[in-house]
Amino acid sequence: MRSIAVSGFLAVILVTPVAVAQTPKDLEGCWKMSSLVIEKAGEKTEPYGPNPIGQLLLSPDGHFSNIHMRPDLSPAANLQPTGGVVGTIIAYFGTYQVQGKEVVVKIEGSSRSDWRNTTAKRTAESVSADKLVWVDRPEPDMTVRVNYDRCAG
Helix, strand or coil: CHHHHHHHHHHHHHHCCCCCCCCHHHHCEEEEEEEEEEEECCEEECCCCCCCEEEEEECCCCEEEEEEECCCCCCHHHHCCCCCHHHHEEEEEEEEEEECCEEEEEEEEECCHHHCCEEEEEEEEEECCCEEEEEEEEECCEEEEEEEEECCC
């Protein structure tokens, strides 16, 4: 009986996918954002609402683009591009390099001027064939967690 339990335990361990991006191939492709939650000092907020829209593209040659936005972007954003757009949409692009679970992004351009020409680290907290959890810790007491689903073919 004991050998059956041990065998079953080992089978579960051997077939459970490891959620670590070890090569760029694990992350390459198109990812559709399903949620973005900021946690700071124990409080959670969803700056792009409960149903945000966005897309993360990671190319095989090490380039990326990332867009997050509210689905209810105000029509006034077209008329007054500086009037709160950063609070309703953010876009940035550049190059990336995978180092285990860490993804180093070199941001060449961004809708946030303070991000331009900077390098940041993101964590691929979990990765599967169709799900990605991308985490940023911009401050010691702040975590930004973005959930993605792989884009449909």
